[in-house]
Amino acid sequence: MLSIFFNKILGDLFALLTLIIFIYIFNFYFKYFKRPNPLPGPFPLPFIGALYTKRGHLSDTKAWMKWLNESYGDLFELYIANNRVIHICKAEYVEKFFIYSSKDNKFPHRFGHSEGLKELGNNDIGLLANANLEGWKSSRLFFNSMFLPSHSERAYDAANKLWKEMESNWLSNYNNSKNVLEIDMSDWIRRFGASMIFDLNLGIKMPLMQDNKKLFSMLDMFMASFEWFIVHPYWMRHYVPPIRAHTKRLLKNRDDLFAFILKIIRERRKEIENSLISKDGNAEKMKDMLSMMIMSNTSHIVDNLTDDLNPELKRSMTEREILGNVLDSVFGGTATATSMFIHIVHMLTKNPNVVNRFRQELDSVFGEDHERPITAHDLSKLKYCDAIINEVVRLNHVLKLSARVSTEREEVAGYTWPAGSAFHINFERIHLNKSHWKDPEVFNPDRFMNNDNVTKNSLIQFGGGTRMCPGRKYATIMLKGMMTMLYRKYEVELVCEEDIVYHRDYLFAFYNNFITKLSPIHKQIS
Numbered sequence: 294m295l296s297i298f299f300n301k302i303l304g305d306l307f308a309l310l311t312l313i314i315f316i317y318i319f320n321f322y323f324k325y326f327k328r329p330n331p332l333p334g335p336f337p338l339p340f341i342g343a344l345y346t347k348r349g350h351l352s353d354t355k356a357w358m359k360w361l362n363e364s365y366g367d368l369f370e371l372y373i374a375n376n377r378v379i380h381i382c383k384a385e386y387v388e389k390f391f392i393y394s395s396k397d398n399k400f401p402h403r404f405g406h407s408e409g410l411k412e413l414g415n416n417d418i419g420l421l422a423n424a425n426l427e428g429w430k431s432s433r434l435f436f437n438s439m440f441l442p443s444h445s446e447r448a449y450d451a452a453n454k455l456w457k458e459m460e461s462n463w464l465s466n467y468n469n470s471k472n473v474l475e476i477d478m479s480d481w482i483r484r485f486g487a488s489m490i491f492d493l494n495l496g497i498k499m500p501l502m503q504d505n506k507k508l509f510s511m512l513d514m515f516m517a518s519f520e521w522f523i524v525h526p527y528w529m530r531h532y533v534p535p536i537r538a539h540t541k542r543l544l545k546n547r548d549d550l551f552a553f554i555l556k557i558i559r560e561r562r563k564e565i566e567n568s569l570i571s572k573d574g575n576a577e578k579m580k581d582m583l584s585m586m587i588m589s590n591t592s593h594i595v596d597n598l599t600d601d602l603n604p605e606l607k608r609s610m611t612e613r614e615i616l617g618n619v620l621d622s623v624f625g626g627t628a629t630a631t632s633m634f635i636h637i638v639h640m641l642t643k644n645p646n647v648v649n650r651f652r653q654e655l656d657s658v659f660g661e662d663h664e665r666p667i668t669a670h671d672l673s674k675l676k677y678c679d680a681i682i683n684e685v686v687r688l689n690h691v692l693k694l695s696a697r698v699s700t701e702r703e704e705v706a707g708y709t710w711p712a713g714s715a716f717h718i719n720f721e722r723i724h725l726n727k728s729h730w731k732d733p734e735v736f737n738p739d740r741f742m743n744n745d746n747v748t749k750n751s752l753i754q755f756g757g758g759t760r761m762c763p764g765r766k767y768a769t770i771m772l773k774g775m776m777t778m779l780y781r782k783y784e785v786e787l788v789c790e791e792d793i794v795y796h797r798d799y800l801f802a803f804y805n806n807f808i809t810k811l812s813p814i815h816k817q818i819s
C-alpha cells in the first residue's frame with residue numbers, strides 16, 4: 294500500500310519535473326526565435342547555450358574565438374548559458390560604446406543588473422560591476438580625481454623605491470660565480486604591482502617579502518567568481534550538487550576577501566580619528582585614495598583636509614561603497630598591469646632584435662647610468678618602448694574583451710537594438726582583424742612607430758567611453774617603468790618555456806611559474 298503511494302508521488306513528481314523542463318525549453322526557444330536582429334552564430338541549447346562549441350577547443354579559448362570569428366563573421370551572436378551576447382570584432386562597430394559623455398552614452402553598464410553579481414555582492418558598489426549608475430558615477434569621480442596626472446609623482450617615487458627593494462632581494466640570491474640570477478618573474482612582479490597599488494591607493498607599505506599568496510589567491514578566486522555567477526542561474530548555483538559546492542567555496546572566498554578589506558578600512562578610520570583627536574597632523578598627510586574616501590565619510594573634516602578633492606565628492610561614502618572602491622582598485626590594479634608585463638617579457642624573450650633596439654633607446658636616454666631613478670621626462674622619450682607595449686597588447690592583451698549593456702534603443706553595426714542588449718567588445722579579434730592590420734599574426738612593433746596608419750579603435754588597451762580604465766596612467770608608469778628598470782640593466786632569458794603555466798579563460802589571461810635567468814649586461818653585480 295505504502296509503496297503504491299510512494300510510486301504515485303514519485304510518478305507525479307517526475308511528471309511535474311518533465312512539465313517544468315518542457316516549459317523551460319519552450320520558453321527558451323520561443324524567445325530565441327523572437328529575438329531581435331538574428332545574427333550568425335552557433336545554434337544554442339537550453340541551459341548551456343552555445344558553450345558546447347568550445348568542445349574542440351576546450352583548453353584554448355583563443356582558438357575558439359578565432360573559430361567563431363572565422364565561421365560567423367565580425368558581428369556574431371553567442372549564447373553563454375541562456376544569455377545572448379553580441380560579439381563585436383571590428384573597430385568600426387565600436388564607436389557608440391566609446392562615447393565619453395555620460396549624457397550621450399547609451400551603454401553605461403558593463404553587466405547591467407545581474408541576479409548573480411548581486412549575490413556575489415558587487416553589483417551595486419565600486420566600478421567594475423556596479424549597475425547602480427548614481428553610485429558608479431560618484432565612485433568614478435573619486436577614481437578620476439585620484440588618478441590625475443598631478444598624482445603621478447607619487448607613482449614614480451613608489452616605482453623607483455620598490456624596484457630597488459625588489460632588486461636587493463634578488464641580489465641576496467645572486468650567484469656571483471655564474472654571474473646569473475634565477476627568479477620567478479611572475480611571482481616577483483605580482484608582489485611589486487600589489488605593493489605599488491597598496492602604497493598608492495591604500496597608503497599601506499606592504500613589504501615585498503610579505504607572503505601574499507593568500508591575498509592573491511582570494512583575488513584570483515574572486516575574479517573567477519564573476520563568470521560563475523553570471524553564467525549559472527540561481528537554481529543551478531544552489532541546487533545542482535557539484536555546482537552548489539563550488540558556489541559555496543566562491544561565496545566563502547568572497548566573505549574572506551571582504552572581511553580582509555573591511556579590516557583595513559576600519560583600522561584606517563581609527564587611525565584618522567585618533568590623529569584628529571590628538572591633533573598630531575598625521576591625518577593631513579594621508580593623501581591616498583582610501584584615506585580620502587574615509588575622510589569624505591567624516592564630514593566635519595572634509596572641508597579642512599581634502600583640498601585635492603573635486604567639490605562634488607564631498608559627500609559621505611558608506612563603508613560598503615568604500616569597500617567596493619578598494620576592491621576594484623586592488624583587483625583592477627594588480628593582476629592587469631603585472632600580467633601585462635609578463636606578456637611583454639615573454640614576447641621579448643622570443644625577439645632578441647627587438648630587445649637590442651629597445652636597449653639602444655634606453656642607452657640614448659640613460660647613457661651609462663643604469664641606476665638612477667626613472668622620471669616622467671625619461672619615460673616620455675621612450676617611443677619604441679610604447680611601440681613594444683602596443684604590439685604585445687595587440688597580440689596578447691591580458692583582457693580579452695569588455696562587456697556593455699544598453700539602457701536605451703540604439704543603433705550598432707547597422708542594426709537597432711532594444712534596451713538591455715548585451716555586447717562583448719572582442720579586443721582580441723579586433724586586434725587580429727585583417728582589415729585593420731597587415732600580417733596581423735606577426736610581432737612587429739615598428740607598425741606603431743608611425744601611428745598614422747592605425748585605424749581608430751583597432752587597438753584597445755584601456756577600453757573607452759565612460760567605462761574606460763581609470764588606472765591607465767598608473768598602469769603606463771608601472772609598465773614602462775618596469776620595462777626600463779629591467780632591460781637597461783639585465784639580459785633576460787627564459788629558463789624553460791615548457792615550465793610556464795599559462796591560464797586563459799573567456800576574459801583574462803595570465804602566467805605563473807615564469808622562471809627567468811637575469812644576467813647583468815655591463816658588469817658583475819656587487
Ligand code: HEM
Binds near residue numbers: 629631765
Ligand atoms: C596594464 C594595466 C591595465 C590594463 C591593460 C587595464 C585595462 C582595463 C580595461 C580594458 C578596462 C575596461 C575598460 C572598458 O570597458 O572600456 C579596465 C577597467 C578598469 N580598470 Fe584597468 N587596466 C590596467 C590597470 C589598471 C589599474 C592600475 C587600475 C587601478 C589602480 C585599474 C582599474 C580599473 C577599474 C576600476 C576599471 C573599471 C572601470 C569602470 O567600469 O568604470 N586598471 N581596465
